[in-house]
Amino acid sequence: MNLLGTWLTDRMDLQLHLYQLKILIRVVKKKYRDFRLQGVLDSTLNSKMYETVRNRLTLEEATASVREGGMQGISMRDSDEDDDN
Template identity: 70%
Template sequence: MDQADTYITFVRQNQDILRDKVNEEMYIENLFDQWYTSSMKVICVWLTDRLDLQLHLYQLKTLIKIVKKSYRDFRLQGVLEGTLNCKEYETTHTRLTVEEATASVSEGGGLQGITMKDSDEEGEDVK
């Protein structure tokens, strides 16, 4: 999970830097919208290229964490629901949910609490 944590920390630090340095709110909102949309598109394309392959457990856990925390962090930065729930996000969410179900059956609970399902307990590590 170090890979996912490193990525999430990187994104959060850069969001904070942009908020501190750029004073034009409309520009920041547009930038965060584009950043989120581009991130989801990259993940979606990567998953689409691998439609016929099941994800490795490590890939699945890392992607679930990145997608969920990105969604939450960009929502906190003011990205609107319409942008957050874009086609790429919905496609990614569906694929990861199916992969999670497959992994839980075949791995016998190897996800160690990492899940696409929303829960209130996950809010404790939002910075």
Template identity: 95%
Template sequence: MNLVGTWLTDRMDLQLHVYQLKILIRIVKKKYRDFRLQGVLDSTLNSKMYDTVRNRLTLEEATASVREGGMQGISMKDSDEED
């Protein structure tokens, strides 16, 4: 998560391409689900870096939805509903 967070921080002034956004959303959601299933504590999973990445991807998703007209079924919100 630190690697993704650092990568996003380096590109703070650039918007993500829709393809980059879709891939990052899948990576973050899968990482969160897999580690949660393995019994990693919520306090470890919900770190400040995870919150930063999640907030950035949510913002980018909203921007892409307005700009591109939708994300074709991929959303950060899905991971919140599955908890």
């Protein structure tokens, strides 16, 4: 997550391509779910870097939805709803 956060920070002034955004959302959601299933504590999972990455991807997703007209079923919001179940 730190590597991803650093990569996104280095590209703060650049928008992500739609393909990059979709892949990063899938990677972050899968990483979060897998570690949660393995019993990693929420306090560890919800680190400052995770929140930074999540916020950036959510912002990029909103921008892409307006610009491209939709994300075809891929969303950061899905991970929030799935985790509550």
